[in-house]
Amino acid sequence: xxxxxxxHLALQLxxxxxxxxxLALLAWFAALALRAxxxxxxxxxxxxxxxxxxxxxxxxxxxxxGAIVDRNNEPLAISTPVxxxxxxxxxxxxxxxxLRRLARLLGTDAADLRKKLADTRREFVYLKRQLPPDEAARxxxxxxxxxxxxxxxxxxxxxxxxTAHLIGLTDVDGRGREALELAFxxxxxxxxxxxRVIKDRLGQIVEDVESIRAPQNGRTLALSIDARIQYxxxxxxxxxxxxxxxxxxxxVVLDVATGEVLAMANVPSFNPNNRERFDPLRARNRAVxxxxxxxxxxxPFTAAVALESGIVRPESVIQTAPGQLAIGNRVIHDAHxxxxxxxxxxxxxxxxxxxxxxxxxxxxxxxxxxxxQIGFGAPPYSGFPGEVPGRLRAASxxxxxxxxxxxxGHGISVSLLQLARAYLAFxxxxxxxxxxxxxxxxxxxxxxxxxxxxxxxxxxxxxxAVQPGGTAPRAQVTGYRVAGKTGTAHKPEGRxxxxxxxxxxxxxxxxASAPRLVVxxxxxxxxAGQYYGGAVAAPVFSTVMAEALRAxxxxxxxxxxxxxxxPPGAPEIREEV
Amino acid sequence: MLRLNLILLAVLxxxxxxxxxxxxxxxxxxxxxxxxxxxxxxxxxxxxxxxLEASTxxxxxRVEKLATRALGMRVPPASRIRRVPAAAPEGRP
Numbered sequence: 001x002x003x004x005x006x007x008h009l010a011l012q013l014x015x016x017x018x019x020x021x022x023l024a025l026l027a028w029f030a031a032l033a034l035r036a037x038x039x040x041x042x043x044x045x046x047x048x049x050x051x052x053x054x055x056x057x058x059x060x061x062x063x064x065x066g067a068i069v070d071r072n073n074e075p076l077a078i079s080t081p082v083x084x085x086x087x088x089x090x091x092x093x094x095x096x097x098x099l100r101r102l103a104r105l106l107g108t109d110a111a112d113l114r115k116k117l118a119d120t121r122r123e124f125v126y127l128k129r130q131l132p133p134d135e136a137a138r139x140x141x142x143x144x145x146x147x148x149x150x151x152x153x154x155x156x157x158x159x160x161x162x163t164a165h166l167i168g169l170t171d172v173d174g175r176g177r178e179a180l181e182l183a184f185x186x187x188x189x190x191x192x193x194x195x196r197v198i199k200d201r202l203g204q205i206v207e208d209v210e211s212i213r214a215p216q217n218g219r220t221l222a223l224s225i226d227a228r229i230q231y232x233x234x235x236x237x238x239x240x241x242x243x244x245x246x247x248x249x250x251x252v253v254l255d256v257a258t259g260e261v262l263a264m265a266n267v268p269s270f271n272p273n274n275r276e277r278f279d280p281l282r283a284r285n286r287a288v289x290x291x292x293x294x295x296x297x298x299x300p301f302t303a304a305v306a307l308e309s310g311i312v313r314p315e316s317v318i319q320t321a322p323g324q325l326a327i328g329n330r331v332i333h334d335a336h337x338x339x340x341x342x343x344x345x346x347x348x349x350x351x352x353x354x355x356x357x358x359x360x361x362x363x364x365x366x367x368x369x370x371x372x373q374i375g376f377g378a379p380p381y382s383g384f385p386g387e388v389p390g391r392l393r394a395a396s397x398x399x400x401x402x403x404x405x406x407x408x409g410h411g412i413s414v415s416l417l418q419l420a421r422a423y424l425a426f427x428x429x430x431x432x433x434x435x436x437x438x439x440x441x442x443x444x445x446x447x448x449x450x451x452x453x454x455x456x457x458x459x460x461x462x463x464x465a466v467q468p469g470g471t472a473p474r475a476q477v478t479g480y481r482v483a484g485k486t487g488t489a490h491k492p493e494g495r496x497x498x499x500x501x502x503x504x505x506x507x508x509x510x511x512a513s514a515p516r517l518v519v520x521x522x523x524x525x526x527x528a529g530q531y532y533g534g535a536v537a538a539p540v541f542s543t544v545m546a547e548a549l550r551a552x553x554x555x556x557x558x559x560x561x562x563x564x565x566x567p568p569g570a571p572e573i574r575e576e577v
Numbered sequence: 578m579l580r581l582n583l584i585l586l587a588v589l590x591x592x593x594x595x596x597x598x599x600x601x602x603x604x605x606x607x608x609x610x611x612x613x614x615x616x617x618x619x620x621x622x623x624x625x626x627x628x629l630e631a632s633t634x635x636x637x638x639r640v641e642k643l644a645t646r647a648l649g650m651r652v653p654p655a656s657r658i659r660r661v662p663a664a665a666p667e668g669r670p
Contacts, residue, residue, distance in 0.1 A: 075632050080625045158632035205611050206604040231637035478655045560655045 055198050056209065063190030065153060065174055066218030068167055068181075070227040071260075071439045077157050077167050077181070079174070083136030083149040084129040089117045092146030102127075102147070105139050129172060130154045155181075159227060161269035162234045165285040166225065166437070169272040178283050180221070180437065183385045190218035222439040224260035229253055229548045234265035237521070240540045241267040244504075244526035250287040251540065252420040253548060254518040256509065258443040259424065259433030261382065262517070262548070264288075264417070289386045291413040292522065295489025296350045296471075296533070297507045298409030300426065300458050303347055305370045306358045307454045314344045314457045320353040327401045332356050348464040350471045350486060352408045359407030360400060367403065368395035373449045374422045374432065376414055382435045390414040409489060410497075416505075420520035423507050426462065426483070427515035430455035459483050463512050466538075468566045475508055475538035476563045477546045479556035483515075484508015484541065486533030491525065501525050506537035510545050511557040519545050 039047065068077040085106060094102070094117070103110040106128040116125055129152065131139070136149055155170045157163065168179025176185035193215030198207040233251045241249040253263035270282045284290065306312045323337025334353050338345075346354030359367065371377070377392030391413045398406070405411045414422075421435050431446035462483035466475040471486045487505040490497035507520040521537040521544075530536055644650040 075628055078625055078629050080629060081622050156629050158629060158636065160636075162637075200604075206607060208607065228637065235638070235641075479658075479660075556660065560658055560660065563655075 055200075056196055057199050058194055058196050058212065059205075061193040061195065061215040062151075062153070063192045063215045064217045065155065065170070065190065066188040066220045068188070068221045068223060070223055070225045070230070071262075072226065073222070074227045076159055076163050076223065076225070076227065077155055079153040079155050081133075081151055082130045082154040083133060084152050085127040085131060085136065085139050085147065086150045087117060087125055087127050087147045088123045089120050089125060089146070090123050092117055092144065094144050094146070098142060098144050102139065102142060102144065105135065105142070106131075126150075157272045159230070160273060161271050162231050162265065163225070163227075164269050164272045165266045165283065165287075166223075166230075166264055167272065168283070169275065169278070172275065179285060179385065180223070180383075183383060184221055188218040188221060191216040224255070224258075224262065224437055224439050225264070226262045226551075228551050229544075230263040230265060232547045232551070233263040233519075233544050234267075234269070236540045236543045237265055238267050238269075240521075240523060240536065243528065244523060244530060244536050245528040246523045246536075247525040247527075248286060249521070249523045250290075250416045251522070251544065252287050252416050252518075252520045253544065254420050254424060254435065254520075256424060256427045256515045256518060258440055259421070259435050259446075260440055261417075261435055261437050263544075264437075285384065285386075286524075287416040287522075288380075288382065288384045289388055289415070291388055291390055291415055292503050292505075292524070293411070293413050293489045293492060294409040294419055294505060295487035295503065296352075296355075296408055297419060297485050297487035297505050298412065299347055299350065299355045299407065300462060300485055301370065301374060301422065302355050302359050302362075302367070302407040303343055303461065304426075304450050304454050304458050305362055305367050306343070307457055308370065308450055309362065309366055311361050312343050312358060314461065315342050317342055318346055318351075318354045318357050320346070320351045320357070323353060325353045325356055325404075327356070327360075327404050328399075330401050332404060344461045344464055347458075347461040347485065348467075348470045350465070355407040356404035359403050362403075364395040364398040364403055367406070368392070368398075370449070371406075371412070373447075374425055375418050376412065376422065380415070380417050380421055380435050382417060382437050384437060387417075388415055390418055409487060416520050416522045419505075419507055420518050423509060423518050423520065425449050426455050426458050427509040427518055428455070459512060459515075462508065466508065468564055471532070472506060472508075472534035472538040473565050474534060475506060475542050476565075477510055477542055477549070478563050479558055479560050480510045480546070480549055480554075481512035481558045481562070482508055482510040482542075482545065483512045484538075486538060488531060488533045502531040504531055504533040504536040506533050506541045508541055508545070510549060511554060513557040516552065516554050517545065517548055519548070 065079040067075055067079070069075050099113060100110050103113045106113070108128065113127065116127065127147070139147065140149060153174055155174065157167060157169070166179060168181040169177055170181050171177045174189070176182040176188065181188065193211070193213040195211040196209040197205045198209060200206045233253055237249050237251045249267045251263065251265050252261065254260070255262050264285070264287050266286045268282050270279060271277070307314070317340050319340050320334060321337065321339045323334040325332045332352050334351050336349070338349055338351055341349060341351055341354050343358065346358070371392055377390055379387040379389045381387070402411050417435065421432070425432050428446065429452045430448055430450040432449045433446045434444050436444070462485055463481060464470055465485055466472045466482050472484060475484050476482055484506055485508065487503070489503045489505070490499070491501040491503055493501065503522060503524055504526055505520070505522045507518070509515040509518045519541050521540045523536050526536045
């Protein structure tokens with residue numbers, strides 16, 4: 001120690017002070033190290049998540065609903081994106097002038113709009129759903145903060161009311177609500193997916209991290225419907241229902257070879273593109289979901305049972321004079337009393353007494369058996385939601401009067417689709433196929449219900465029915481041989497039948513030499529004077545059949561001058577039931 | 578020894594730079610892919626809309642109205658049809 005040392009430096013500090021400082025520094029570093037270990041190693045999930053949320057995003061990938069097309073791939077229902085205008089009342093800034101302009105663009109009332117935006121706690125409210133892209137662009141051009149677009153899909157039905165009952169519609173959120181849209185919702189809807197991506201500062205996706213779930217677009221549904229025939233059928237049905245001031249009407253067109261439904265239309269119809277004015281009552285596909293008593297269109301089946309069991313032959317004679325038949329305390333009438341008729345003529349002239357007399361020769365079980373085999377009393381399993389089985393009572397409960405009325409189609413109820421399908425048996429030489437609404441590459445296997453001979457014999461009778469002397473000369477088609485049967489049934493009302501309310505129907509097929517199409521027409525309560533099936537339903541059949549055969553290019557099997565209408569003034573062959 | 582280390586250092590630096598560039602390239606390409614996919618989606622949407630438009634123009638009711646009213650077309654009566662014996666393939670006259 002030199003004496004020249006400055007007195008301050010000579011100051012002696014206690015040694016513990018430096019050690020304390022050192023210790024404190026060490027402890028500080030240790031704490032930092034521990035904290036680092038804790039953050040990096042032990043408690044890193046939270047931080048990683050926070051970090052990731054700065055750049056990683058999970059984006060939803062919406063699935064497009066599948067289209068519905070007809071058998072020739074013409075679209076019947078297509079989904080296309082539209083914009084919905086939404087707003088976040090929490091962050092909206094809008095001037096009264098902008099509010100007025102926005103309301104005008106959206107076609108709503110300014111006061112309503114203000115009310116929607118009033119609740120500032122909400123973060124999302126739809127202002128208007130499903131606008132066309134150009135209108136949506138104009139809304140964006142207003143540049144109101146807090147108003148934005150939300151992409152959605154909207155379903156369009158190009159054929160509109162023509163296919164409305166068949167296709168049905170979806171609700172505003174794209175779920176199937178009616179008819180085939182409902183029945184095949186699972187396949188059409190597809191499955192939305194999502195994936196995780198990395199976005200850069202500009203919001204562009206720069207890296208695809210992982211696909212959480214791949215989106216799956218809905219499957220395209222190919223129907224058996226032929227849009228051309230569907231249009232013809234709807235057009236003719238609509239004009240007939242209007243001309244006869246009927247309550248409703250239905251038509252079904254079947255392909256004989258495959259059992260596919262080529263057309264199915266109902267009147268009144270609705271516009272599926274306008275969901276606001278949707279009325280569930282008009283949306284019923286009557287051809288499948290409504291039952292009616294078919295009347296005389298059932299007589300050929302009675303004849304078929306009788307021929308099958310061998311109790312009559314087509315030329316056996318049945319005495320139908322004096323045009324009425326008493327069974328128990330009830331009397332069966334013919335609208336147009338005839339004398340002795342052959343079985344073929346009973347069908348041709350549609351004699352109730354004749355049919356009843358034939359039926360009374362039959363065992364109820366035998367008759368029930370064929371009716372059951374031919375599909376009455378069981379749903380047709382076409383895949384359409386809400387099919388009805390119809391009513392066919394057990395044979396053991398039949399009284400003679402019931403058996404007699406059933407022979408001409410009273411006391412039994414069927415849907416038009418069931419009736420059309422049953423006629424397939426006559427058109428295919430006795431085989432019955434399941435009907436389908438979906439396009440089929442290979443026809444389903446058929447089951448034999450009646451023998452070839454019986455089917456051909458009934459076919460010849462049905463050909464007689466549309467010629468002069470039969471009940472439906474107006475069902476004839478130029479250039480083609482046609483076979484079919486009329487029905488004019490009293491409507492059930494209360495416990496009995498209404499005297500002046502009828503269901504007029506016609507079921508037939510053509511060309512009779514090698515049938516290709518079955519057409520069934522039903523008109524409910526025609527009230528413009530005429531009500532016979534031959535006058536109301538047969539002309540619809542004729543036009544639809546003629547144009548459908550032409551559209552399908554079926555070669556004619558008759559000369560072009562084959563249509564022979566009875567001379568004007570000739571007595572009309574009438575029938576009731 | 579020092580030289581080897583220097584070479585390794587240079588290789589390391591080169592690798593690191595290559596990684597950075599390739600990552601950048603990958604992202605740029607991905608952005609492009611994204612754009613193409615968006616375009617594909619937009620085209621798909623447009624296709625659907627065009628399909629819809631086409632089927633709206635080709636509505637059977639509209640075609641029929643044009644054919645009968647604007648063009649004066651109609652189905653010829655039976656007397657004006659002559660049938661040619663079937664030499665053509667089935668169903669096509």
